[in-house]
Amino acid sequence: MNNFVWKCPTRLVFGKDVIETVADHIKAEKGTNVLLVYGGGSIKKNGIYDKVVSSLKGAGIRYTELSGVQPNPRLSLVLEGIGIVKREKIDFILAVGGGSVIDTAKAISFGSALEDGRDIWEDLFMKAGSVPPKGIGVGVVLTIPAAGSEMSNSCVISNEKTGYKRGVNHENNYPAFAVIDPQVCYSLPPYQTACGSADMLSHMMERYFTPTSNVDITDAILEGAMRTVITYGPLAYRNPKVYEYREQLMLAGTLAHNNLFGCGRVQDWASHWMEHELSAFYDIAHGAGLAIMTPAWMKYVYKENIPRFVQFAVNVMGSRMSIADQEKTALDGIARLEAWFKSMGLPTSFSDAKIPTDKIETMAKHVLEGGRTAAGGLRKLYHDDIVRIYKIAAEAGKE
Amino acid sequence: MNNFVWKCPTRLVFGKDVIETVADHIKAEKGTNVLLVYGGGSIKKNGIYDKVVSSLKGAGIRYTELSGVQPNPRLSLVLEGIGIVKREKIDFILAVGGGSVIDTAKAISFGSALEDGRDIWEDLFMKAGSVPPKGIGVGVVLTIPAAGSEMSNSCVISNEKTGYKRGVNHENNYPAFAVIDPQVCYSLPPYQTACGSADMLSHMMERYFTPTSNVDITDAILEGAMRTVITYGPLAYRNPKVYEYREQLMLAGTLAHNNLFGCGRVQDWASHWMEHELSAFYDIAHGAGLAIMTPAWMKYVYKENIPRFVQFAVNVMGSRMSIADQEKTALDGIARLEAWFKSMGLPTSFSDAKIPTDKIETMAKHVLEGGRTAAGGLRKLYHDDIVRIYKIAAEAGKE
Numbered sequence: 027m028n029n030f031v032w033k034c035p036t037r038l039v040f041g042k043d044v045i046e047t048v049a050d051h052i053k054a055e056k057g058t059n060v061l062l063v064y065g066g067g068s069i070k071k072n073g074i075y076d077k078v079v080s081s082l083k084g085a086g087i088r089y090t091e092l093s094g095v096q097p098n099p100r101l102s103l104v105l106e107g108i109g110i111v112k113r114e115k116i117d118f119i120l121a122v123g124g125g126s127v128i129d130t131a132k133a134i135s136f137g138s139a140l141e142d143g144r145d146i147w148e149d150l151f152m153k154a155g156s157v158p159p160k161g162i163g164v165g166v167v168l169t170i171p172a173a174g175s176e177m178s179n180s181c182v183i184s185n186e187k188t189g190y191k192r193g194v195n196h197e198n199n200y201p202a203f204a205v206i207d208p209q210v211c212y213s214l215p216p217y218q219t220a221c222g223s224a225d226m227l228s229h230m231m232e233r234y235f236t237p238t239s240n241v242d243i244t245d246a247i248l249e250g251a252m253r254t255v256i257t258y259g260p261l262a263y264r265n266p267k268v269y270e271y272r273e274q275l276m277l278a279g280t281l282a283h284n285n286l287f288g289c290g291r292v293q294d295w296a297s298h299w300m301e302h303e304l305s306a307f308y309d310i311a312h313g314a315g316l317a318i319m320t321p322a323w324m325k326y327v328y329k330e331n332i333p334r335f336v337q338f339a340v341n342v343m344g345s346r347m348s349i350a351d352q353e354k355t356a357l358d359g360i361a362r363l364e365a366w367f368k369s370m371g372l373p374t375s376f377s378d379a380k381i382p383t384d385k386i387e388t389m390a391k392h393v394l395e396g397g398r399t400a401a402g403g404l405r406k407l408y409h410d411d412i413v414r415i416y417k418i419a420a421e422a423g424k425e
Numbered sequence: 426m427n428n429f430v431w432k433c434p435t436r437l438v439f440g441k442d443v444i445e446t447v448a449d450h451i452k453a454e455k456g457t458n459v460l461l462v463y464g465g466g467s468i469k470k471n472g473i474y475d476k477v478v479s480s481l482k483g484a485g486i487r488y489t490e491l492s493g494v495q496p497n498p499r500l501s502l503v504l505e506g507i508g509i510v511k512r513e514k515i516d517f518i519l520a521v522g523g524g525s526v527i528d529t530a531k532a533i534s535f536g537s538a539l540e541d542g543r544d545i546w547e548d549l550f551m552k553a554g555s556v557p558p559k560g561i562g563v564g565v566v567l568t569i570p571a572a573g574s575e576m577s578n579s580c581v582i583s584n585e586k587t588g589y590k591r592g593v594n595h596e597n598n599y600p601a602f603a604v605i606d607p608q609v610c611y612s613l614p615p616y617q618t619a620c621g622s623a624d625m626l627s628h629m630m631e632r633y634f635t636p637t638s639n640v641d642i643t644d645a646i647l648e649g650a651m652r653t654v655i656t657y658g659p660l661a662y663r664n665p666k667v668y669e670y671r672e673q674l675m676l677a678g679t680l681a682h683n684n685l686f687g688c689g690r691v692q693d694w695a696s697h698w699m700e701h702e703l704s705a706f707y708d709i710a711h712g713a714g715l716a717i718m719t720p721a722w723m724k725y726v727y728k729e730n731i732p733r734f735v736q737f738a739v740n741v742m743g744s745r746m747s748i749a750d751q752e753k754t755a756l757d758g759i760a761r762l763e764a765w766f767k768s769m770g771l772p773t774s775f776s777d778a779k780i781p782t783d784k785i786e787t788m789a790k791h792v793l794e795g796g797r798t799a800a801g802g803l804r805k806l807y808h809d810d811i812v813r814i815y816k817i818a819a820e821a822g823k824e
Contacts, residue, residue, distance in 0.1 A: 027672050029440025034433070040689065041428025240669040242656070243676050246649025254642040270639040273426050277642050277689075286685070290439065290676075 027240050027290035034284045036177045037203040040277060042269070044207050045077045045167055048120070049085035051203045055163055057118025060089040061111055063131045064122045065096065072213045074169055078122055090114050092134075098184045098191065099126040099133075101147055107134035108146070111162065119164045121201075125173025125182075128166050132181040132199050135161030147185055151192040154397075158196050166204040171211065171276045172222035172313065174229055174283025176204035191302075206280065208272035216263050219275075220370035221313025223259030226279040227252060228316045232295045233288035235334060235404045241291050248287050249341045254278050256342065256366060263370045296402030297323045300412060303389040308381050310373075317372035318379060322419035323402075324360045330405040332356050364422075375422035386416040426639050426689035433683045435576045436602040439676060441668070443606050444476045444566055447519070448484030450602045454562055456517025459488040460510055462530045463521045464495070471612045473568055477521055489513050491533075497583045497590065498525040498532075500546060506533035507545070510561065518563045520600075524572025524581075527565050531580040531598050534560030546584055550591040553796075557595050565603040570610065570675045571621035571712065573628055573682020575603035590701075605679065607671035615662050618674075619769035620712025622658030625678040626651060627715045631694045632687035634733060634803045640690050647686050648740045653677050655741065655765060662769045695801030696722045699811060702788040707780050709772075716771035717778060721818035722801075723759045729804040731755050763821075774821035785815040 039051060052060060060082065069075040082089050092107050110116065111134060121131035136158035137146040150156045158181075166176040175181070179200055182193040211219070234248045255278050262271040281287065300323065301315035310318075328335040336352045339345035339359020343366075348355045364374045373379035390412040393401055400406040407415070438450060451459060459481065468474040481488050491506050509515065510533060520530035535557035536545040549555045557580075565575040574580070578599055581592040610618070633647045654677050661670040680686065699722065700714035709717075727734040735751045738744035738758020742765075747754045763773045772778035789811040792800055799805040806814070 027440070027676070029443060031436060031438050033436035037430060037432040038688075039430050041426070044428060240672065243650060243653040243673050243680075246653050247646050248649075250645030250647075250649040251642060254645050257641070273639065274642050277426070281642075289437075 027244075028238055028292065030290045032286060032289050033197060034177060034200060034286065036200045036284070038177060038280065039203055039205045041273075042207060042209060044205050045074065045210075046081055048078055048165070048167055048205050049081040049087055051205065052082075052087055052118055052120065052165055053085060055118055055165065055202045057163065057165070058087060059115060059117050060087055061107060061114075061116045061119045061131075061134065062089045062091045062122065063095060063107065063119060063127055063134070064091075064093050065127050066093070069122055069169055072210070074122060074167065074210060078120070078167055089120070090116065095123060095127045095130045097126050099130045101183050101185045101187075104130055104133040104137060104146070104183060108137045111138040117162055119162065120167065121164060122167040122169060124168070124170030125175040128164070128173070128175040128201065129181045129183060131164045131166075132161070132175070132201070133183050133194075135164045136194075136198065138162055150194050151183060151185070152190070156194060158194050158198050160198050164201045166201045168204055168206045168276075168280075169210045170214065170218070170222070171279035172225040174226075174279060176201060176206070177280050177284040191306075204280065206276060208269060208276045211262070211272045211276060212267045214266065216266060217311075217371060219263045219266065220259070220372050221311045222279065223255055223263070223275065223370065224313035224317045224367060224372055226275070226282045227255045227259070228297060228313075228320060229282040230255070230287060231320065232298060233291060233293050234338065235294045235331075236291040237331065237404055238291045244287055244289060244291060245337070251278055251281060251287065252342045260366070260369050292403040294403040296404075296407055299393050299401045300389075300415060303392045304381070306392075307385055307389060308379070310379055310381070314372055314379060317367035317374050318376065318419050318422075319415070321360055321364045321367075321374055322415050322422060324363070325418050326411065326415045327402070327405045327407075328356050328360065334404075335359060375424070376420040377423060383417075383420045386413055386420065390416060426643075427637055427691065429689045431685060431688050432596060433576060433599060433685065435599045435683070437576060437679065438602055438604045441606060441608060443604050444473065444609075445480055447477055447564070447566055447604050448480040448486055450604065451481075451486055451517055451519065451564055452484060454517055454564065454601045456562065456564070457486060458514060458516050459486055460506060460513075460515045460518045460530075460533065461488045461490045461521065462494060462506065462518060462526055462533070463490075463492050464526050465492070468521055468568055471609070473521060473566065473609060477519070477566055488519070489515065494522060494526045494529045496525050498529045500582055500584045500586075503529055503532040503536060503545070503582060506530075507536045510537040516561055518561065519566065520563060521566040521568060523567070523569030524574045527563070527572070527574040527600070528580045528582060530563045530565075531560070531574070531600070532582050532593075534563045535593075535597065537561055549593050550582060550584070551589070555593060557593050557597050559597050563600045565600045567603055567605045567675075567679075568609045569613065569617070569621070570678035571624040573625075573678060575600060575605070576679050576683040590705075603679065605675060607668060607675045610661070610671045610675060611666045613665065615665060616710075616770060618662045618665065619658070619771050620710045621678065622654055622662070622674065622769065623712035623716045623766060623771055625674070625681045626654045626658070627696060627712075627719060628681040629654070629686060630719065631697060632690060632692050633737065634693045634730075635690040636730065636803055637690045643686055643688060643690060644736070650677055650680060650686065651741045659765070659768050691802040693802040695803075695806055698792050698800045699788075699814060702791045703780070705791075706784055706788060707778070709778055709780070713771055713778060716766035716773050717775065717818050717821075718814070720759055720763045720766075720773055721814050721821060723762070724817050725810065725814045726801070726804045726806075727755050727759065733803075734758060774823070775819040776822060782816075782819045785812055785819065789815060
């Protein structure tokens with residue numbers, strides 16, 4: 027295990043009908059005049075908006091609305107939010123949504139506290155290792171699981187003018203609270219449940235596939251959490267309104283990304299990096315892109331650390347251990363993972379997702395742009411490696 | 426799963442030689458004038474005291490010492506500490522030790538912030554559900570693992586005048602940071618490693634044995650963490666100076682008790698309650714008492730929830746699953762747990778620990794004193810049940 031520091035101060039409020047208590051948690055943070063941030067109209071259709079607003083009104087909490095957050099949330103809306111915070115003397119921000127809404131709220135929070143003369147984009151997002159100010163505070167009502175931003179220190183924003191998508195990761199970014207009612211998932215389309223399950227599992231796999239030795243305790247915890255997603259993802263996919271399935275999956279999604287599971291481990295994240303280009307170029311859902319890129323990455327790198335892939339196969343995917351032929355066990359684990367993605371209707375190859383193969387060189391180039399020299403923690407991947415992995419993903423299913 | 430709220434803001438600083446950074450973490454909490462709380466002379470013998478003091482001096486942090494904390498930490502020392510804090514205008518408390526030292530520091534911290542006219546013992550410890558003030562702040566350098574107080578909200582103090590031992594559990598009690606270097610365990614006597622392993626495992630088992638259904642994700646995480654203790658307890662017991670064993674065990678001890686693993690579950694704690702009387706009456710180590718009481722409790726209650734005991738046997742203790750005879754599998758798990766305790770030289774019966782049987786009625790009475798109507802979450806236990814469990818513990822090993 028490597029030395030580590032871990033701190034996650036977010037109050038997790040989890041269970042049936044907890045959204046009705048959201049005003050109590052805002053009051054505990056001394057919020058009296060709230061900016062309510064959300065995306066499109068879905069929270070108005072499924073009743074979440076009404077529950078939140080009724081809780082705020084019941085507690086006499088003033089609020090101003092900022093809606094219209096889109097996937098890959100934009101800097102312009104963040105700047106609009108900062109303007110409202112200053113003009114209306116907002117003292118707390120409530121994000122009602124998934125990762126994009128939460129990240130927008132985080133950026134508005136620290137952007138509002140930025141001292142005069144500093145620019146949120148140039149001085150924070152475009153500077154590696156920058157420290158955002160503490161911010162006025164963010165609370166979350168989670169409506170779409172998987173991104174994990176509700177209990178994480180990360181905030182990713184896209185600058186639509188420059189085309190860059192950049193993150194600020196810092197302890198000051200943890201939300202004050204995350205209110206999570208698994209019932210909000212009842213209305214998610216099955217495909218979104220599948221993509222969310224793939225994303226959660228990936229957040230765990232990116233931490234699991236490590237070159238760090240002596241990590242048994244986090245390995246064991248990760249394996250348990252991964253098996254939970256393996257079991258409950260397909261169940262929730264087929265039975266969207268069963269609370270018992272939704273609660274397991276939703277808690278897994280939050281725990282997957284607060285980084286307790288990653289403590290003391292070098293992490294990988296190459297599949298995420300390669301997927302980001304895939305979804306940037308072809309507008310494919312992030313979880314679907316991960317279902318394509320992760321098995322391809324595995325097929326390319328497993329020989330680097332066969333014991334770890336055997337452990338994954340046996341302890342997570344339920345493969346039968348063969349000491350005499352460990353490679354066979356490792357490959358069986360990868361095949362089972364592909365079958366699991368397919369069982370929820372996810373693509374596992376370029377052709378499944380109707381993605382052409384002519385941009386592979388360009389995407390590979392983009393993966394390593396912005397001062398990156400290599401991708402991946404388990405095995406360092408350079409341009410040619412990344413091209414080969416995209417080609418494996420392109421060829422998958424054709425054999 | 427039941428609805429739950431979980432918040433644990435303690436900064437976990439874990440790894441080799443991290444004690445040398447303790448001053449940085451005090452400064453981050455704005456501590457400038459520190460009360461250094463510790464127990465006897467062991468931290469002077471093993472060099473931890475020197476490391477802490479050298480870090481404080483290097484950073485120009487003033488400190489006043491309060492030593493002499495004993496197991497079952499006493500109210501009188503807490504009151505002495507509060508006096509020093511007020512007299513010396515102390516602004517932060519550093520606990521260097523195990524559970525007793527940390528709990529003493531927590532009580533001094535909130536006791537110092539108590540408004541005039543309120544009595545720390547009568548108004549906080551003796552009142553169920555009392556809310557301690559925020560306190561001046563506590564940091565921890567952990568020297569003895571297992572109690573888990575370094576990342577918990579609990580604080581247990583004994584009033585040597587009245588004979589009562591009582592706790593105040595509140596979110597305000599979480600330490601600001603816990604600095605944990607597994608190397609501090611190198612000098613622990615093997616018996617203390619064994620007792621610590623039993624205590625950690627018990628903190629997990631008290632959460633694992635629940636009547637709550639649909640708790641797969643916390644079950645799976647708990648099982649992984651328990652297997653880690655099962656593996657590394659005996660290894661560290663036999664090889665005290667191997668870092669790789671100490672780190673797994675020490676992290677397990679901290680995670681066992683910050684209550685993430687207990688989220689959404691009714692917990693049991695009957696074995697702990699019964700053990701407290703055993704160690705109060707016979708001055709036996711807490712971990713040793715748990716090794717006696719836990720198997721006895723299991724033998725008495727397992728029929729209440731055979732599937733859960735089968736799951737424990739198979740997923741934690743490595744028993745072979747027998748669907749046709751689940752009771753046999755459940756009992757095999759209990760037998761394996763007893764064998765595990767014995768493998769580290771721990772007693773699993775009254776006679777192993779040379780405890781007489783004449784106080785069983787009295788101890789059982791004490792368990793349910795102080796307004797308690799029953800013990801245990803998996804199965805409610807009343808006086809006669811508790812007497813029978815003590816008798817099972819008394820008879821164990823004689824068959």
